[in-house]
Amino acid sequence: MSRHNPGKNENKKNASSGTRTPKPSVLLMGFLLILVGIFGVLYNPSNSTAATVPWEVSETGTLSFPQREEPVFTTREIEDVYAPESSDTLKLLSFESKGDNIQALLRIPANSFSSPGIVLLPGAGVSKEAEQGLAAELSKMGYSTLTLDQRNLGGINMGRDLELFKAGLEPLEYAMVYDALKAADVLAAQPEINKERLAILGESNGGRFAVLACALDPSLKGVIGISTAGYGTEETDPALIDDPEAYRFYRSIDPDTYLPILPPAKFVQIHSVNDNVISHDLALRTFALAKEPKAMYNVTEATHGYTTSMRPYLEKELSFLLN
Incomplete structure (x- = not known):
């Protein structure tokens, strides 16, 4: 002009x-x-x-997001110092999610073509690098994994998130669920991955986010939660709640809320009867709420998280879901 x-x-x-x-x-x-x-x-x-509503929560406490855009990511192959004895291909991947760059490790079994893929969410305080032991085990079974560094390393602050929710701002936990959904999009976009055979697996707190993500993404064939459980908000009578908004928020982050909408994806739990962080009773309560198809396996170690005794159950259910 x-x-x-x-x-x-x-x-x-x-x-x-x-x-x-x-x-x-x-x-x-x-x-x-x-x-x-x-x-x-x-x-x-x-x-x-930017003014588009980034999330919504129904009156019954179900979280939803607008349709996601095509994934934006970068990848570069790196040395596998986490499982040097393997012949896997390991890539450092960065993808955009809600304006931030999320870091992840993509592990691909050797000589794989059109491999089934798993989004792997570590427990709170566990990095993507520290989760490579499980990722390497999954690779031996023939599955590629995309393991995230979750925001705040998977740690949550429910009180702070409730404040954000009441202020109309996005709680961190919502962003973490969205990251898992974007990770599924990114995994499906990799040339080595069969996008028709995807699942999500999470340990401990990562398992909670995994349930929400699977319920919100019909492309995922199922979710496997290791040492995880819901919060039990369904046991509270809404009529007795003094703060309905707080109740709606807590429902929105409770995996138990999403179990009715999870099928046809399969819900699988693997838990120790002697878990010293999330009790086996809580896991049983969540499993009782789940709809078919579902399966639960129990081990006996006094531990929290994946153990080698869980491997046969993990291999069996992944074969059912992805092969």
Whole structure:
């Protein structure tokens, strides 16, 4: 766009013809008004994608997100120092999710073509690197894995998230669920992966996010939760709640809320009867709420998280889900 500034000769011509010459201040004001109008069109919240509601929670406490855009990611192959004896291909992957870059490790079994894929969510405080022992075990079974560094390393602050929820801002836990959904999109986009054969697996707190993600993404064939359970909010009578908004928020982050909408995806739990972090009784309560298809396996070690005794059950259920 060019801008025309009348010269002295034109001013004289305009004056002789009886046409009034606009004053510079009037021209400047008009120009500024045009700029303000353009700015208003471009940045009006109703026209801004940033103003699109990033999440919703139903009256019954079910979380949902708008349709996701195509995944944006970068990958580069790195040395596998976590399982050096393996011949897997290991890639460092970064993908965009809600304006942040999420780091992940993509492990692909050697000589695999169109491999089934698993989104792997570690427990709270566990990094993607520390989860490579389980990822390597899954690779031996023939499955590729995408293991995330979850926000805050999977740690949560329910009180803070409730404050954000009440303020109309996005709780961190919602962003963590969305990261898992985006991870499934990213995994499906990898050329070595069969996008028709995807599942999600989580340990401890990662298992909770895994249940929510599986319920919200019908492309996932099933979810396996290791040493995990819901919070039991369904046992509370809503009529007795003093703070309905708090109840709705807690329902929205409780895996138990999503069990009725999980099928046809299969729900699998593997838990120790002597788990010293999340009790076996809590796991049994969650399993009782789950709908078919479902399966539960118990081990006896006094531990929390994956153990080698769980391997046969893990291999059996993954074969059912993805082969």
